[in-house]
Amino acid sequence: MSHIVERRDFLRMMSAAPLVAMTPPAAATVLYNDRAVALAKVGTDPRGSREALWIRNADLPRVNDFELKPQGACRADICVPIPKDMMRGHYFNVTAFARKVGQSIVADADRCVAMLTTLVVSHCRTPCRLRGGG
Numbered sequence: 001m002s003h004i005v006e007r008r009d010f011l012r013m014m015s016a017a018p019l020v021a022m023t024p025p026a027a028a029t030v031l032y033n034d035r036a037v038a039l040a041k042v043g044t045d046p047r048g049s050r051e052a053l054w055i056r057n058a059d060l061p062r063v064n065d066f067e068l069k070p071q072g073a074c075r076a077d078i079c080v081p082i083p084k085d086m087m088r089g090h091y092f093n094v095t096a097f098a099r100k101v102g103q104s105i106v107a108d109a110d111r112c113v114a115m116l117t118t119l120v121v122s123h124c125r126t127p128c129r130l131r132g133g134g
Contacts, residue, residue, distance in 0.1 A: 026039060027042045028055075041056055042054055043056075051095060055094050064094070068092065
């Protein structure tokens with residue numbers, strides 16, 4: 001078995017090394033639909049709950065396609081009013097939001113992983129109803 005590394009392989013390894021070293025581990029990973037979203041930062045719950053997942057407002061669209069607007073959390077043609085206690089500065093309590101719209105959420109705080117079930121929207125005229133799906 002040869003331990004000699006060819007020049008091109010050595011250069012390839014060395015050029016990739018800084019990329020590997022600079023990639024920080026995810027603070028949390030959210031599984032939703034067919035995607036896994038790695039979050040670089042998460043907030044702490046003001047009540048100290050380990051089950052509550054506070055994500056950055058800017059990360060919400062990557063997690064579940066919702067976007068925070070003045071009228072609430074919106075996706076396509078629906079908006080869900082958000083109580084003030086679900087928001088704190090630049091952070092949003094995605095666990096409380098999931099419960100509000102009827103999604104099931106499974107979380108492993110020790111492994112920093114949360115899974116949200118698919119959100120099922122019953123299209124109707126008004127008001128629109130949301131319920132969790134599987």
